[in-house]
Amino acid sequence: MNFWDVFGEMLVILFAIAAGYGANRLGYLGGETDQKISKLLLNITMPAMIVAAVVTGEELPGLGTILSILEVGVVFYLLEAVFALVVPRLLPGSRGEKGVWRYALAFPNVGFIGYPVAVALFGDGALFYAAVLALPFNLLSFSLGPLLLAGAARFRWKQLVSPCIVASVLGLVLALTRLRPPALVGEMLDFVGDITVPLSLLVVGSLLAGMSPGQVFRSPKLWVLTAVRLLVLPVVLCLILRPFGFDAMVAGIAISQMAMPVAVNGTLLSMEYGGDTDSMAQITFLTTIASILTIPVVAVLLL
Secondary structure, three states: OOHHHHHHHHHHHHHHHHHHHHHHHOOOOOOHHHHHHHHHHHHHHHHHHHHHHHHOOOOOOOHHHHHHHHHHHHHHHHHHHHHHHHHHHHOOOOHHHHHHHHHHHHOEOOOOOHHHHHHHHHOOOHHHHHHHHHHHHHHHHHHHHHHHHHOHHHOOHHHHHOHHHHHHHHHHHHHHHOOOOOHHHHHHHHHHHOOHHHHHHHHHHHHHOOOOHHHHHOOHHHHHHHHHHHHHHHHHHHHHHHHHOOOHHHHHHHHHHHOOOEOOHHHHHHHHHOOOHHHHHHHHHHHHHHHHHHHHHHHHHHO
């Protein structure tokens, strides 16, 4: 894999976050504006992006390939669950912080950053593979995510029928049944969903404008979590998958997606459900910055 191609993709993502930071300083973003944009993302543009990723490909891979991706996905998410349960117990912190750390280890940014990185590494055909791998992520992130971040007291069963979860179930059904809606429907969903990634990164940048960079970079706990999220997890997944002889692209995409920084969804969910938004923004910021170097390194050494 070419280090510099992946490095360039990461710089594009960093630029969007920096633009959000500048927009906050200029008074365009922040406060109630960020709250409203997060609702727009979670309820309209992100569900459109989830379904569009499945229905807009030129040709669907065979059912066996789709099932193989889901098999790898079982290993992928079980490994994250083990680390999310164990690692936060070893670090001191408040209940809100530990909820953030569990989310950070359980949910990498397989959508916003993972999609463009998968295409950069494996070509346009990788988008569908990455989208199928992300379907369980969407189901788990938007159901268990609020529970991890805000606790059982703020959990409501109606969260299980949020627009993002409905879109994830629909996408999985369409992938497994190989049903394709009219091309115009996919084009409309893709058109609306395309704004999700840049707009989400702008919101993250805006949230980061309210904190001191030194507060992030001087925290040993955040560096430990960053190393586990970006380096340890993809190495362990690679060691687990290699003996089973999975298709090289399927395994490679899973390993690269495991190397992603913390999902931006966590910041949006923290804002929506009352989690520790500052801690969530801090670990999202640090892992995103560090991933500019670690993702190319993982690509070169493991793929």
